[in-house]
């Protein structure tokens with residue numbers, strides 16, 4: 441059962457309340473490690489995420505650790521089932537979501553990411569971070585609750601900015617220390633407490649490559665579940681400064697002409713989309729470069 445759907449058909453449920461109406465159920469399956477890390481999805485032997493039905497579940501003889509309602513997909517109820525460690529039938533394998541980046545559409549990727557984040561939220565807040573008492577799941581909200589502290593723990597989302605710095609027909613791309621292969625990408629960073637996203641863009645660009653940026657244009661956002669980022673994409677116009685990299689974060693950074701780019705991120709990522717959007721814009725201005 442391949443994981444394909446019409447994105448318009450997904451009805452998002454922010455609440456934890458499962459519907460009373462009886463519908464067919466579909467499942468995304470997630471493995472929880474011994475330390476409750478939930479970053480593996482059930483995939484078939486070809487490496488595609490499985491969107492399972494009840495009969496698929498019967499073939500998997502591993503204890504279900506928890507289950508969480510996600511919403512309605514193509515008229516069926518979609519759940520995420522969390523499994524403990526155990527042997528899988530030969531036709532299945534556990535794989536991380538990054539393996540699906542170039543397989544799933546943006547919407548499918550987002551939904552699979554949501555399943556992982558909900559599973560992880562459940563295990564990240566088993567105990568209250570303030571008093572240490574065991575938490576309980578709220579009856580309505582997607583929240584774990586500590587009664588003595590009157591404290592609620594929602595799925596944790598960390599805002600991050602991701603920015604394509606532009607200078608005429610050039611873009612500034614960096615090979616990041618954290619990247620496992622030689623690939624040049626946009627700059628990114630976490631928003632600090634008390635900081636606006638725009639301030640974060642200017643600060644991170646200055647810290648990572650020593651360049652000052654002027655006008656910012658918001659592009660779009662993307663949930664990036666590794667583990668709980670919300671990427672807010674921007675274009676930033678170069679204003680001043682020569683590239684001076686922060687070697688703890690960046691291996692190399694350069695200006696590239698938009699039609700002479702190195703290996704860049706997949707179109708499924710907002711980094712890839714920022715680049716594609718900008719290149720398209722420049723091609724329209726300079727049709728002579730069109731292939």
Ligand SMILES: [Zn+2]
Pocket residue numbers: 568569570571572573586587588589590591
């Ligand atoms: Zn507490």
